[in-house]
Amino acid sequence: MIITTRRTALFAGASLLAAPGLVRAQGAPIRLGTLTPLTGAGGPYGPVMANCVKSVVSDVNAAGGVLGRQVAVVSEDDQTNPEAGVRAARKLIDVDRVAAIMGTWASAVTTAVAPLCWESKTFLATVSGADSITALPHSGWLIRTQPNTTLQGRKFGEYAVELGAKKVFFMAPQTPFTQSQLANMKPPIDRAGGSIELLIYDATKPSLRTEVDQVLRARPDLIVLGGYTPDTTVLLRDIFRAGFRGKLLAYAYSVNQQMLSSLPNDVTEGIYTLAPSPAEGSGGFDRVKRIVGNDNPDPYTCQIYDQINLILMAMAVGNDATGQGIRDNIRKVSQGGGDRVDNAVDGLRAIAAGKKVDYDGASGPCDFTDAGDITDCKFRYEQVRAGRQTLIRIA
Amino acid sequence: MVSYIVFLLVVAGIYALLAQSLCLAWGVTGLVNLGLAGFFAIGAYASATLTKWGGAPVPVGLLAAMLAGAVAGFVVCVSTLRLRDDYLAIVTLGFAEAVRVVASNEIWLTGGTDGISGIPAGLPRDWGQGFHLAALGIVTAILGLVWLALRRLVASPWGRALRAVREDQIVAAVAGKRVTRLKAEAFAIAAAIAALAGALYGHYTSYIAPEIFQPLITIYVFLAVTAGGNGRPTGAAIGAYLLIAFLEATRFAAEVLPGVSAVQAAALREASVGVALILLLRLRPRGLFPELSQKAPA
Numbered sequence: 001m002i003i004t005t006r007r008t009a010l011f012a013g014a015s016l017l018a019a020p021g022l023v024r025a026q027g028a029p030i031r032l033g034t035l036t037p038l039t040g041a042g043g044p045y046g047p048v049m050a051n052c053v054k055s056v057v058s059d060v061n062a063a064g065g066v067l068g069r070q071v072a073v074v075s076e077d078d079q080t081n082p083e084a085g086v087r088a089a090r091k092l093i094d095v096d097r098v099a100a101i102m103g104t105w106a107s108a109v110t111t112a113v114a115p116l117c118w119e120s121k122t123f124l125a126t127v128s129g130a131d132s133i134t135a136l137p138h139s140g141w142l143i144r145t146q147p148n149t150t151l152q153g154r155k156f157g158e159y160a161v162e163l164g165a166k167k168v169f170f171m172a173p174q175t176p177f178t179q180s181q182l183a184n185m186k187p188p189i190d191r192a193g194g195s196i197e198l199l200i201y202d203a204t205k206p207s208l209r210t211e212v213d214q215v216l217r218a219r220p221d222l223i224v225l226g227g228y229t230p231d232t233t234v235l236l237r238d239i240f241r242a243g244f245r246g247k248l249l250a251y252a253y254s255v256n257q258q259m260l261s262s263l264p265n266d267v268t269e270g271i272y273t274l275a276p277s278p279a280e281g282s283g284g285f286d287r288v289k290r291i292v293g294n295d296n297p298d299p300y301t302c303q304i305y306d307q308i309n310l311i312l313m314a315m316a317v318g319n320d321a322t323g324q325g326i327r328d329n330i331r332k333v334s335q336g337g338g339d340r341v342d343n344a345v346d347g348l349r350a351i352a353a354g355k356k357v358d359y360d361g362a363s364g365p366c367d368f369t370d371a372g373d374i375t376d377c378k379f380r381y382e383q384v385r386a387g388r389q390t391l392i393r394i395a
Numbered sequence: 396m397v398s399y400i401v402f403l404l405v406v407a408g409i410y411a412l413l414a415q416s417l418c419l420a421w422g423v424t425g426l427v428n429l430g431l432a433g434f435f436a437i438g439a440y441a442s443a444t445l446t447k448w449g450g451a452p453v454p455v456g457l458l459a460a461m462l463a464g465a466v467a468g469f470v471v472c473v474s475t476l477r478l479r480d481d482y483l484a485i486v487t488l489g490f491a492e493a494v495r496v497v498a499s500n501e502i503w504l505t506g507g508t509d510g511i512s513g514i515p516a517g518l519p520r521d522w523g524q525g526f527h528l529a530a531l532g533i534v535t536a537i538l539g540l541v542w543l544a545l546r547r548l549v550a551s552p553w554g555r556a557l558r559a560v561r562e563d564q565i566v567a568a569v570a571g572k573r574v575t576r577l578k579a580e581a582f583a584i585a586a587a588i589a590a591l592a593g594a595l596y597g598h599y600t601s602y603i604a605p606e607i608f609q610p611l612i613t614i615y616v617f618l619a620v621t622a623g624g625n626g627r628p629t630g631a632a633i634g635a636y637l638l639i640a641f642l643e644a645t646r647f648a649a650e651v652l653p654g655v656s657a658v659q660a661a662a663l664r665e666a667s668v669g670v671a672l673i674l675l676l677r678l679r680p681r682g683l684f685p686e687l688s689q690k691a692p693a
Contacts, residue, residue, distance in 0.1 A: 034657075038657060038658050038661035038662075039661050039662065039665060046658075047656075047657065047658040050657045050658070051656075051657075074650075075657035076646070076657075077657070077660075077661035077664070079611075079661075080606075081606060081607065081609060081611060082510075082602070082604055082606055082607045083596075083607050083612065084611075086600060087402075087403070087406065087642075087643065088646075090398075090399050090402045090403075091399060091643070091646060093399075094396060094397075094398045094399030094402070095396055095399050106606065107508070107509070108508065108510055108604040108605075108606040108607070109606075111509070111510060111512055111602055111604065112510075112600065112602045112604070112607075115512075115601055115602065119520070119523075130509060132509050132512075136512065137513075174499040174500055174507065174508050175508050176507070176508045176509045176510075178508075179502070179507070200500065202496065
């Protein structure tokens with residue numbers, strides 16, 4: 001019995017090999033990888049991102065897949081650590097043979113993984129913000145959907161001035177974008193006759209009271225919080241305990257719904273937040289809201305939603321489901337005019353009908369420079385009122 | 396698949412070097428060195444800065460890394476002479492964190508949290524598979540040399556004296572062994588080996604950043620050495636290969652499990668490392684290759 005089964009399997013395997021290459025290629029799914037932090041400091045963001053990709057892909061598969069093939073997503077954990085990230089990326093590239101890797105989050109992980117990608121002709125889409133990333137010699141194998149720090153820093157500086165701040169303090173852990181964020185916040189504040197100072201803290205400390213006291217001695221009227229959710233939570237508690245009565249300004253990805261429901265409303269009341277945003281009325285953002293089941297999806301999830309949609313459409317438009325195909329064609333679907341689409345199912349239908357598409361996503365218009373940076377981005381200004389993010393404006 | 400396995404063998408070789416370092420300091424001499432990641436980082440930065448910005452050839456970088464590691468190891472050891480066991484563990488853990496914080500904040504010296512990318516490898520990277528095979532050859536050869544040297548050292552009278560210090564340093568002192576000097580020597584050599592591993596890691600992967608050198612690496616190496624047997628260089632090396640094999644195998648095991656999301660798989664992988672260690676300590680408390688009791692020379 002066993003021998004018969006084996007023989008059958010052998011026969012089946014041999015006949016599969018004997019079949020023409022085209023038939024086999026059509027049968028094999030297109031493989032794409034997500035490499036998001038599922039554990040470690042990025043743990044609050046990565047799982048939602050990976051699920052978002054799976055959800056988009058299952059919609060596309062239900063509508064017939066890409067180039068007549070189904071799409072399979074392999075999700076790996078970068079553990080928010082470049083060493084573990086490189087091992088996971090190697091597995092995605094060499095074993096799963098993915099055409100693209102999406103969602104690397106920490107800048108150090110992206111910088112470590114990027115050379116593996118361009119050496120193996122695998123496309124990399126990242127949400128890391130450090131200016132240095134698009135300056136790597138990647139020759140087109142990398143795009144990022146996160147606005148670089150130069151732009152974000154300037155917006156923070158301008159908004160601080162608008163909020164009437166004269167004495168600004170910037171509290172942040174040391175990250176690849178801390179220094180350039182400060183450098184770009186400074187000019188607008190200086191022009192308005194104000195001043196800004198920086199205090200670097202260690203993001204792993206369980207209490208930041210000494211740091212807060214040190215900042216409050218300078219009597220700032222606005223504190224900019226530059227950390228991620230876990231350390232910003234600690235920081236906000238200590239700022240509240242210290243009795244600070246000035247204004248607070250933070251990234252929307254750190255002061256998110258998850259944090260707002262874990263802290264008392266008194267602690268978070270009145271915090272201003274800024275986030276890269278899609279234009280008003282964009283359907284992409286609403287779709288991400290539905291996917292994550294939450295009115296306030298974090299920007300990384302919005303960005304990875306855009307990455308997977310762009311990659312699927314780029315493969316279709318170039319009729320090439322490899323990393324090379326994505327690299328060569330992604331700008332043909334992201335920009336340059338055509339039918340406006342906000343999801344891959346509509347986009348693939350339009351491409352199949354021979355139309356040109358221009359994708360506008362959940363994180364913004366998604367137009368890329370040659371270096372892989374986004375060209376333009378609107379920002380979403382919000383304020384926390386009674387434990388909820390309240391939209392002030394999009395500009 | 397082949398290139399993935401070659402890559403893993405190189406990484407495992409580097410972990411095995413770290414395990415050799417820990418075997419000497421902890422297994423043989425009894426100095427609990429939780430600062431392993433710090434020495435790993437010092438070696439990586441010493442060699443990377445010297446070869447990338449100083450233009451030195453890679454072998455010079457490797458030697459400089461070992462020297463830097465040995466000096467750092469010596470300084471840490473003499474400044475913690477009175478500490479043993481848990482207290483030494485806390486101080487060395489603090490040392491590794493201090494190295495990471497300095498690497499993050501002294502941007503002029505280390506490139507800060509951006510890290511150092513494009514570190515020269517000493518071999519042309521465009522060889523493709525050939526590059527990885529050559530790196531595998533070099534790392535494995537260096538590991539072999541270190542392993543041989545360590546075996547000789549551990550079996551020598553010097554190694555015997557180290558074990559005496561580990562068992563009871565007062566008795567060793569009474570027997571006329573110079574305890575301070577022995578500890579400093581062992582710790583400095585161990586730190587130099589860890590630094591060499593760091594330098595090799597930087598040259599092979601071309602990128603280092605402070606975030607790489609988290610305590611997680613130290614813990615992994617402790618697991619490897621505990622699994623293999625902490626008193627024997629052979630056990631430590633095999634433990635490191637088993638560790639990487641285990642870490643990567645859980646990746647594929649998690650994919651096969653039905654109904655497990657990616658997050659649950661990631662959590663299960665981390666939990667399985669702990670379970671494996673508990674089982675191992677329960678079934679083979681002295682590791683797979685327990686220390687052999689040496690007969691006194693006739």
